[in-house]
Amino acid sequence: MVKKSKNSKQLPIYQLESIKRYYQTGQSQVQALKAINLLIGPGEFVALVGSSGSGKSTLMHILGLLDRPDGGKMFLDGEEVSGLSENQRARLRREKIGFVFQTFHLLPRLTALENVELPLIYNDVSFSDRLARAREELALVGLANREKHLPNQLSGGQQQRVAIARALINNPSVILADEPTGNLDSQSGEEIMTIFKKLHGQGRTIVLVTHDSEVARSAQRIITVKDGLIIS
Amino acid sequence: MLFNLEIFKVALRSLWANKVRSFLTMLGIIIGVAAVITLVSIGAGLKVYIADQFEALGSNLIYIYPGDLSSGFGERAMISQTRLENQHRQAIDRLDLPIGAISALVQIADQAKYKENTFNTIVFGVESAYSQVVNVDLEMGRFFTESEEERRRRVAIVGSRVVEEIFSGIDPLGKSFFLGGSAFEVVGILEEQGGGAMGSSSVDDTVIVPLKTAELIFAQEDYGAIIVKAESESDIDQIKAAIKKELLDYFDEEDFSVLDQRQILNQIDNILGMLTLALGGIAAISLLVGGIGIMNIMLVSVTERTAEIGLRKAVGAQNKDILVQFIIESVFLSIVGGSIGVIFGFLGSLLIGSFLQTTVTPWSVFLAFSISSLIGVVFGVAPARKAARLDPIEALRY
Incomplete structure (x- = not known):
């Protein structure tokens, strides 16, 4: 669990120092991230914007501890994470990061409730605790009456709300949302953005990746990535 | 975890x-x-x-075979040119051993025929003492006598399957059927043993005739085996040693085998184990x-x-x-x-x-x-x- 101690209030959630990421494509080396310096404080609602190929997805993967930088240092909640092993990163993903994806990524054979409690099964949480917490999170996104529904019985907006509940279940330090409205009609998209704004209002730290400037405007701070660099 | x-x-x-x-x-x-x-x-x-079948034959049996069977019933046994004959049978007789009964045995594959019915059978030519060597359980009739053997009478004791196949429904006792081109009279019927797994022959498939009759009809003078019944189990080793010693005058060591039941069973076990x-x-x-x-x-x-x-x-x-x-x-x-x-x-x-x-x-x-x-x-x-x-x-x- 994240301890909201006085200390962590002062520490930034993310502190990136000269983060680099290269890809080798054949003979040539592509610099996806050239030297990213970034500070995201607790409670911030940040939008990462940039065109396709700008490096924002790579940055998102590094922030989400799904990918490792080739150079530089990254601190998450004050802890240096760029050199961690795969297992340690898995543990941090579980404890500190909640993901929301464009395509929801709900497991099709699990009910809404089971999808929400999924992260907890890797956390040794007891069955009754899991159930109670998953019910609570599902209710918070307004789906208390959809617990037993399978993903294909839910609308796109509802599926994304299930995914948000799943992201919140471990009370993460940060929510990383990758184009969360990209697969939704505008009305559902607005509903989702309303939830994010509400979460921000509750003091959650949110990093939103989008290419949609309309969506980005909901955020408190917009960071534009271009050619592997932060330009504003 | x-x-x-x-x-x-x-x-x-x-x-x-x-x-x-x-x-x-x-x-x-x-x-x-x-x-x-x-x-x-x-x-x-x-x-x-x-x-089970082996034990049903009786106990304290010693088998003398031509060829070396000590290394299993393998290639060497099959290609053996050794002939086990009457002189060897007599040589064993001359030894003063605690033997209960003894019988030589010839084995011929032939067709039994009664009217239009035929059946491929195994003919055993044995001595009249054979019924004292191994257990021969008769359903009906009798075993042949010493005098029938001496006079080379064409009498036969038939297995239950033979009866079924060629005499279907008729009481075969006293009937004549053909074997090796000669007519044989049925004097006894063997009790049904059952079994005969996977095409292997069983006692039920056999016909037993006097040894001397078989030698005459089938012109076969070398024995498939000589079977000896020891008077008691404690005599087995002594008898085996004495027979072995005697037969070495006629054969090289690898040209004949003297085995008791246990040894044979062990070898069959080995083969079946491999199978x-x-x-x-x-x-x-x-x-x-x-x-x-x-x-x-x-x-x-x-x-x-x-x-x-x-x-x-x-x-x-x-x-x-x-x-x-x-x-x-x-x-x-x-x-x-x-x-x-x-x-x-x-x-x-x-x-x-x-x-x-x-x-x-x-x-x-x-x-x-x-x-x-x-x-x-x-x-x-x-x-x-x-x-x-x-x-x-x-x-x-x-």
Whole structure:
């Protein structure tokens, strides 16, 4: 669990120092991230914007501890994470990061409730605790009456709300949302953005990746990535 | 923690979600395990059957065979040119040994014919004392007498199958039938013994005639064996040694064999043991194929569930959690398949047991089951590793 101690209030959630990421494509080396310096404080609602190929997805993967930088240092909640092993990163993903994806990524054979409690099964949480917490999170996104529904019985907006509940279940330090409205009609998209704004209002730290400037405007701070660099 | 009940449930749920596929995958293991158990039970049953038949002959028997049988009934025995003849029979007679009874034996494959009916039988030409050497249980009639043998009478004691096949329905006692071009009178009928596993001949298929008659009719003068019944078990070793010593005057050591029942049984056991192993081994190949089937399906399953694996990793599953999930799936398939296979193996051996003698051996059940479980682990590892090593970023793009 994240301890909201006085200390962590002062520490930034993310502190990136000269983060680099290269890809080798054949003979040539592509610099996806050239030297990213970034500070995201607790409670911030940040939008990462940039065109396709700008490096924002790579940055998102590094922030989400799904990918490792080739150079530089990254601190998450004050802890240096760029050199961690795969297992340690898995543990941090579980404890500190909640993901929301464009395509929801709900497991099709699990009910809404089971999808929400999924992260907890890797956390040794007891069955009754899991159930109670998953019910609570599902209710918070307004789906208390959809617990037993399978993903294909839910609308796109509802599926994304299930995914948000799943992201919140471990009370993460940060929510990383990758184009969360990209697969939704505008009305559902607005509903989702309303939830994010509400979460921000509750003091959650949110990093939103989008290419949609309309969506980005909901955020408190917009960071534009271009050619592997932060330009504003 | 390596074993997590939740991960176990996750694995079972995905198997359950693909019920038909899971069952078909298990089928390979089911058939493999059932085949091993059933085939081994046939081999083991044959062993028990032969031992029973052998013991039914009586006890304290010593067999003298031409050729060297000490290394099994193998090639050397088959190509032996040694002839065991009347002079050797007489040489044994001259020894002063505690022998109860003795009989030489010739063996001829021939066709028995009565009216239009024919039957391929094994003709045993034996001495009148044969009935004192081994147990000859008669259903009806009598054994032939010494004087009938001396006068080379054409009398025969026939097995129950011979009666069935050529005398169908008629009382054969006193009837004449043809054997080797001569008419023989039926004086006795052997009690039915049953068995005769997998085309092997049984006492029921035989005809017993006087030795001297057989020598005359079939022009066969060398013996298939000389059988000696010791007066008591304690005399067996002494008699064997004395006969061996005497026959060395006629043969080289490797040209004849003097064996007691136990030795013969041991050798038959060895041969059947190898046969059983071979049968089990062939069946085990299907187990291997079943294991490859599991691996194949698990690999397909990993590919299909790439997005799921990516998501699980994103929400914090470690590589070992994914590894364990997929190994549980394959182990479960093979253990459940193995268990069902054991049941079918018992049923199969029961079914075959209605016409052949079968004995389910605990070691074959244990072996088949543990091999199938092992297969689940071994063939589950490659797909599970593939799953565990998936890059979550790539996996989430699916």
